[in-house]
Amino acid sequence: MMLTKSIFNDEPAQGWLPWGALAPVITLFFIVGLLIASDALVLRPLGLVDAESEPTSTYGLVAMLAFSFGLVGLLFCAWIKVVERRSFASVGLSAVGWKKTFLGGHGIGIFMVLATVGLIGAFGGYEVGSVAPAFSSSTALFQITLLLFGFAIQSSVEEFVFRGWLMSVLTKKFNLLAAVIISSALFSFMHFNPANPWYDNVNTLIFALFASAWVIKTGNVWGAMGWHAGWNWFTAVGFEVPITGLDTKTPALIVQLAPSGPNWLHGGTTGPEGSLICSAILLAGTLYWLWSAKTDRRAEPSTPA
Numbered sequence: 625m626m627l628t629k630s631i632f633n634d635e636p637a638q639g640w641l642p643w644g645a646l647a648p649v650i651t652l653f654f655i656v657g658l659l660i661a662s663d664a665l666v667l668r669p670l671g672l673v674d675a676e677s678e679p680t681s682t683y684g685l686v687a688m689l690a691f692s693f694g695l696v697g698l699l700f701c702a703w704i705k706v707v708e709r710r711s712f713a714s715v716g717l718s719a720v721g722w723k724k725t726f727l728g729g730h731g732i733g734i735f736m737v738l739a740t741v742g743l744i745g746a747f748g749g750y751e752v753g754s755v756a757p758a759f760s761s762s763t764a765l766f767q768i769t770l771l772l773f774g775f776a777i778q779s780s781v782e783e784f785v786f787r788g789w790l791m792s793v794l795t796k797k798f799n800l801l802a803a804v805i806i807s808s809a810l811f812s813f814m815h816f817n818p819a820n821p822w823y824d825n826v827n828t829l830i831f832a833l834f835a836s837a838w839v840i841k842t843g844n845v846w847g848a849m850g851w852h853a854g855w856n857w858f859t860a861v862g863f864e865v866p867i868t869g870l871d872t873k874t875p876a877l878i879v880q881l882a883p884s885g886p887n888w889l890h891g892g893t894t895g896p897e898g899s900l901i902c903s904a905i906l907l908a909g910t911l912y913w914l915w916s917a918k919t920d921r922r923a924e925p926s927t928p929a
Contacts, residue, residue, distance in 0.1 A: 631795045631803065632716045632843060639709030644797030648810050651790050654703075655696055655814065662692040682767045682873045689774035697781040700789055715788040716845035729838075729847035733854025736905060741863060741881070743901045749890035750863075753880030758861070764875050768861045771872060775860065779852035786811045787835050788845040800840070808832035817869070823888060824898040830906045831897075837913035841920070859895060866895035 642650055667673045672684035679685035704710060713719070744750060758764040786807050794803035812829040835848045842848075860867035864876040865883070883890040891898030 629796055629799060631792055631800055631840065632718075633714055635710055635714045637708045637710045637714075639707050641708055641710075641793060641796065644794055644802075647790055647793040647797070648806060650703075651785060651810060652814070654699055655785065658695050658699060659692050662695055663688075666691065679870070682771070685870065685872060686767075686770045686774040689771075689778040693778040693781040697777070697784060700781075700785055704789065715784070715792045716839060716843070717784070717788065718844050718846075722844075722846045725842070725844065725846040726850035726853075729850025729852075730854035731850075732847075733851040733856075734858045736851075736909070737855055737858045737862065737896070740896050740899070740902050740905055741859075741865075743905075744890050744896055744899055745881070747885075747889060747901070749883065749885050749899070749901075750881040751884045753864075753882060754876070755879050756877065757875035757880060758877045761875065767872075767874050768877055771861055771874070772857050775857040776853040779856050780849040782811075783835060783839075783845050783849040783852050786832070787839045787848055791836065791839065804833070804836045804840075808836060815868070820894060820898065821887060821892075823900055823903060824891070824894050827897060827899075827903050827906065830903055830910065834906045834910040834913070837910050837917070841913045841917040855897075859897065865891075866893055868897065869894050 663673060663677050667684065667687055668675075668677075670687075671680060672687045674680055679688055701712075704712065704715060741750070745752075758768060790807045790810070791800075791803040794806055798806075808829060811832040812825065815828045816825055835852065838848045838851065839845050856867055859865065860870065860872045861874055862876060862878045863881040864874075865881055883892065887898070888900050890896065891902065896902055
């Protein structure tokens with residue numbers, strides 16, 4: 625199965641499918657180029673981000689998530705339809721049951737945030753503060769709602785690009801195993817922060833493998849998109865903790881938590897996704913998807929000779 629030449633369907637490209645070695649370069653060039661351009665030409669002149677490209681407010685963060693990543697998604701959509709001339713189903717975006725699959729993944733993402741934060745708290749990694757302070761401010765609730773859509777766009781675009789388009793191209797040009805390794809390595813490279821502890825950066829790779837295993841098992845990217853969106857949003861707004869080092873500047877939707885103890889336990893400035901507790905949960909999730917996919921293959925009827 626890991627040497628297959630197709631991950632979503634066998635539809636051939638009617639246009640030009642890039643060479644395998646070129647696909648990661650296109651990914652890097654398109655994402656970095658558009659993020660830099662949107663920052664320099666739109667977000668910074670409007671005061672939505674500062675000179676270090678950090679959001680100046682919650683609205684700046686929403687703009688960065690929705691506008692910048694939205695442009696990336698639109699560019700890849702245009703590439704698939706105009707250059708490669710193939711359907712979105714061929715990159716994991718089947719139209720069948722997509723809403724249910726996305727929302728199901730979103731719910732699982734929220735549940736896994738609760739499990740991660742709960743376990744960190746159980747081991748003494750948080751001090752509990754105010755309960756649901758966001759509900760005392762209509763402005764905060766409005767901003768949290770905007771972030772729901774902002775993270776949905778940002779997370780969905782990342783999954784669409786890395787686990788959808790890039791993995792589909794690499795699988796056709798090489799095989800599925802190479803696609804998982806290369807796409808996960810590139811995803812980790814683009815999220816790498818040398819200032820973070822080693823286990824923090826390793827968690828990014830584990831997440832990429834977790835999402836890849838999910839996509840392989842289900843044959844679409846909708847569930848992984850929903851999971852990523854639910855994870856990012858609920859981590860960011862639920863507890864006043866960072867998400868990948870970002871501060872939403874909103875009060876907690878559930879309960880205010882202050883980190884306590886070593887960084888490996890609560891993730892430090894990265895947030896709970898930088899903790900070893902998160903590592904264990906994502907590894908468990910990856911093993912589950914791999915086991916589930918293997919079980920499905922065993923259940924498939926053998927083809928008569």
